[in-house]
Amino acid sequence: MKTMPPVRHSPTPAELGFRMPAEFAPHDACWMLWPQRPDNWRYGAKPAQAAFVAVASVIAESETVFVGVNDDQYENARHHLPAHVRVVELSSNDAWMRDVGPTFLTHPDGRLAMVDWEFNAWGGLDGGLYFPWDKDRRIRMKIAEILGIERFISPLVLEGGAIHVDGEGTLITTEECLLNSNRNPEWSKADMERLLSDFLGVSKVLWLPRGCHRDETDGHIDNLCCFIAPGEVALTWTDDESDPQHAISREAREILEQVTDAQGRRLKVHLLPQPGPLHIAETEASGVDRLSGSKPRRPGDRLAGSYVNFYIGNSVVVMPRLDPTHDDEARAILESLFPERRVIAIDAREILLGGGNIHCITQQQPRAIRATGRS
Structure with missing residues (x-):
């Protein structure tokens, strides 16, 4: 096991006062990308493009939405997206903005910045999902240029879907992903915690062993569990003990109900039913x-x-509609958890067929709010 890299001479984002806000904090914008790969999205990505349009349209009701598009799809995307959605030329290898886009940071003085992680397409040549990923690696730098904000370059290979934060010092992730040998084999868990603290301003990392069953991202946390409020998480769940997901979710629940967050609170765990199980149909493949x-x-x-x-x-929670047996139950639970937001379900099977879902194709740009002190 290698040791940490030499101590940086420049201050870390955390030392400068930056931190990653929670997703449920106010946003200025949401960033997305336009799907088009015919080797990942069926029928030239036309069904997936319709699903992306539906997601962007709903989010744009309460925050600016940017959709990055390769040049050869620019006119097509502009035609299908609502006029108030901002279409920008932003080349990518695929459409997973959560993972290839920046992790935004805010400062008490009102500044916005970002972390530019390393990206290797979920494993590089050891289990990665596509090659090459050269355009994806440039997206963060380009967005920093568009917004005119500071960019902190991190040595960690990390995708945005691998982390969730509560905005009050706590980060949750999985060992399956962040400690995977195809991401950061040279660093220990303690090394990872130090780097996450340095770049995101967190003080406590909660580790779950595994992500969802058959998740091709090597267990991203955003498919298994997320913060919905300080001290509260939502966890995917199935009562079917014969389903491999049951053991994963049970293990996660036991850990979550025993740990405390950075503020010393025990977590309240809300269970969301698992759809399906779902499988790829012959016509879809x-x-x-x-x-x-x-x-x-x-x-x-x-x-x-x-x-x-x-x-x-x-003002909205945008959830995937995936299974008529469980859609209404999941929506009712989310409505109870987010009483001040409208919960809108989008037909999202086309996104799932590509390997992820609504959270995976979006990345929030938080509102940088200047802290006010007493005069």
């Missing part, structure tokens, strides 16, 4: 191009469906 450099979509493969993969907007 047949519409995807087969290329050697990308993950195949095979009929019968299980999909890592989860209602936890929702987006918390300023």
Whole structure:
């Protein structure tokens, strides 16, 4: 095991007073990307594009939405997206803005900044999902230029879907992802905690062992569990003991109910039913191009469906509609958890077929609010 890199001479974001706010804090904007890869999205991504438009349209009711588009799809995206959604030319290898986009930070003086993590397409040449990922690696730098904000470059290979924070010092993640040998094999858990603290301003990291069953991201936390308020989390759950997801969720629940957060609180755990189980149909797999450099979509493969993969907007919660058996129950639970927001369900199977869901295709840009002191 290698040791940490030499101590940085420049101050860390945390030392400068920056921190990552919770998703449920106010936003100025949401960033997305436009799907088009025929080897990941069926039928030339046309069904997926319709789902992305639906997500962007709902979020744009209460915050600015930017959609980054490759040049050859710019006119098509502009035609389908509402006029108040801002379409910008921003080349990408695929459409997972949560993972390839920046993690935004705020400062008490009102400044906005970002963390530019390393990205290797969820594992690089050891289990990664596509090659190359050169355009994705430039997205964070480009957004920093567009917004004119400071960019802190981190040595960590990390995707945004691998972390959730409560905005009060606590971060939650999974060992399966952040400690995976295809991400950061040279650093220990303690090293990872120090780097997360340095770049995000957190003081406590809560580790769950595994993410959702068959999650191709190597266990992103945002498909399993998320903060919905300080001291409260939502966790995907199934009562079916024969389902591999049951053991994963039970293990996570036991840990979550025993730990305390950075403020010393015991967590309140809210359970969201698991949809399905869901699997890729023959007709769905047949519409995807087969290329050697990308993950195949095979009929019968299980999909890592989860209602936890929702987006918390300023006035809405945008959740995936995935299974008529459980959609209404999941929506009712979310409505009880977010009484001051409208919960809107979007048909999201097309997004799931590509390997993720609504949270995965979005990245919130927090509102940087200047702290006020007593005069």
